[in-house]
Amino acid sequence: MSFQNAVLGLVIERPGYGYELAQRINGRVTGLAVSGTAVYPALVALETKGWVRRRDPTARTGRGRIVFDPTHEGREGFDAWMDHPSPPLRGDLRWKITVATFEKLPALIEQTREEEQACLDRIELLTSDAGGPLDPLAAWAPTGRLLLQRTDVKELQMKIEALQEVRATMKQALRQRSPRG
Amino acid sequence: MNRPLLSLDRVSKSYWRGRHETLVLDEVSFELDAGEFAAIFGQRASGKTTLLRIAAGIEPCDSGSVTFDGEDLVSRARRRGASLHPRIGWMRREGPFLPSMEMLDYVALPLLRPLRHEEAHRLATRALRRIGADHLARARWRELSNAERTLVMIAQAIVREPALLIADDPTMGLSTTEREDVLSHLRDIAEDTGMAVLMAVPDVPDMLRSHTVMSLSDGELIRPTRRSARADVIEFPRGRGESA
Numbered sequence: 001m002s003f004q005n006a007v008l009g010l011v012i013e014r015p016g017y018g019y020e021l022a023q024r025i026n027g028r029v030t031g032l033a034v035s036g037t038a039v040y041p042a043l044v045a046l047e048t049k050g051w052v053r054r055r056d057p058t059a060r061t062g063r064g065r066i067v068f069d070p071t072h073e074g075r076e077g078f079d080a081w082m083d084h085p086s087p088p089l090r091g092d093l094r095w096k097i098t099v100a101t102f103e104k105l106p107a108l109i110e111q112t113r114e115e116e117q118a119c120l121d122r123i124e125l126l127t128s129d130a131g132g133p134l135d136p137l138a139a140w141a142p143t144g145r146l147l148l149q150r151t152d153v154k155e156l157q158m159k160i161e162a163l164q165e166v167r168a169t170m171k172q173a174l175r176q177r178s179p180r181g
Numbered sequence: 182m183n184r185p186l187l188s189l190d191r192v193s194k195s196y197w198r199g200r201h202e203t204l205v206l207d208e209v210s211f212e213l214d215a216g217e218f219a220a221i222f223g224q225r226a227s228g229k230t231t232l233l234r235i236a237a238g239i240e241p242c243d244s245g246s247v248t249f250d251g252e253d254l255v256s257r258a259r260r261r262g263a264s265l266h267p268r269i270g271w272m273r274r275e276g277p278f279l280p281s282m283e284m285l286d287y288v289a290l291p292l293l294r295p296l297r298h299e300e301a302h303r304l305a306t307r308a309l310r311r312i313g314a315d316h317l318a319r320a321r322w323r324e325l326s327n328a329e330r331t332l333v334m335i336a337q338a339i340v341r342e343p344a345l346l347i348a349d350d351p352t353m354g355l356s357t358t359e360r361e362d363v364l365s366h367l368r369d370i371a372e373d374t375g376m377a378v379l380m381a382v383p384d385v386p387d388m389l390r391s392h393t394v395m396s397l398s399d400g401e402l403i404r405p406t407r408r409s410a411r412a413d414v415i416e417f418p419r420g421r422g423e424s425a
Contacts, residue, residue: 113403116396120405123385123394150389157385161224164398171399 002092004042005081008070009099011043011052012078017065018043028098043068051077083107088118097166102177105170112167119156119163126153184251185212186377187236187345192245193400194231205231207400208245215344218371218378220388223397229381230349232397236379237347238266250344270343270376272334272351276322284325285309285318288337308336311374312366328359332366339370346370348380352387364390 010021019036021043026032046052051074055067070078082104086092093108093115100108126149135143194206205228213219223229234240235247238254241263247254249266257266265271277287289305296304309315314332317325325333331351338346351367352360368390371378380391388394395404 113401116403117405120394120396120403123388124392124405127389127391127394153385153389157222160222160385160396164224164396168399 002086002090002095004045005078005092006095006099007039007042008046008051008074008078009082009095011046011068012070012075013099013101015055015067015069017067020065021068025098046074049077050074085111085114088115089122102173105174109167109170109174112163112170116160116163116167119160123153123156126156183214186215186217186250187213187379188246188248189232189236190246190248192232192235192242192247194228194235194240194242204400206235206242206402209397209400209402210245211395211402211404213345213377213379215377216371216375217393218368218391219380219393219395220391221379221381221395221397221402222383222385222388223381224383227397228400229383229397232402233347233349233379233381237269237271239263239271267341268344270338270341270346272338272346272348274334274349274353276330280323281321283318284320284322284333287322288333288340291337291341304342305336305340308340309333311339311370312336327354328356328362331355331359331363335363335366335370339376342374343376345377345379348378350382351380352382360387361390368392 006025007021010016010024016024018039022034022036022039025034025039043052047054047068050071052068052070055069081092082096082100084107086096093111096104096108096111189212190210191208192206192210193204193208196203196205209232211219221229221232231240235242236249238247238249238258241258242255245255250268252266254266258264277290285302285305288308289301292301292304306315306318309318309332312332312335314329314336317329317333320329322330322333335346335348335351338348346367348367352363355363364387367378367380370376371392381397382388385394393405395402397403
């Protein structure tokens, strides 16, 4: 769903066809190599929901480029996705940041707070059973459990730090932009 | 319903450097119960130390309220000047003035004015024993490792048996094993004595032993949801590669 909504966001930003949309996604996410064929299933799903439509409705297959335009319902669906929190820790926020506009930043700032809170909840859950000290010479199972717990906590710390950086940058962008209106 | 031991409500604090105002704390609120071991995670210069100092009554805030054990610390600071509340223990980082001072005397220092020497020593011995450091009673500061110094500092902070212990980065400069040892002691202090422990650390794994973890950045404090609601909101990530 989140990838589909990101594709929708790009279509709203500027109508496009599969390969071109894939290139635009790849240009925004370092290390990602989305192919044109990977974008088509998302476009077809969006078309089925009535959120995008083909510019030439007779174009089905072949070499011709099929350009997709957003519909009114698609714009509304995209706004709802961007403005409201998604289930935490699932990666929707990553895609929202990728296709955000300045107008969406206040909602996203709030969502970074909620995501950070979900990370803290997760840490609290993990730390509720801190276990004993690492003792690899004893049974491996408790050692493995502790190592996994610590790895999870470290990953959550990195995520919290990333969210804090994203939020600080968004707040700074809004502060600097507001005097100019 | 029990009232919290420590309560900060919409506390704000700014510093001025020339004509530039830096907002360090922006309407920060949290509560701490007796026997709770809470950690505040924040990167460098995130305002952790300022928050701890305000919670201890050492530093005034610009707005908001700080209530400790039913007493308004903001009004107290206005009446008597900002100073450490007698029922709050603050973990220092410095060693003794006199290099020749033995650690038992150093731990007992906060008690020497109100109590007789023998009684102060008795309580200092008990504080050292509580954290497994009674063997350091006759040692001198220069003879101690960083981990042993940390334990002595904790003993001194709890020697008056405060209701709240505050520690700013208590495991700084320690190895992983030493960190675990110190944090285990802090958790035991909270759970065995009912003393609340509030610490600030720059590293989340340091908080593995704490009951509650909060994060501070850009003046904002974010708290986990209350435990009763937690199970409903937690969902494990579907895939490592998906997380933002």
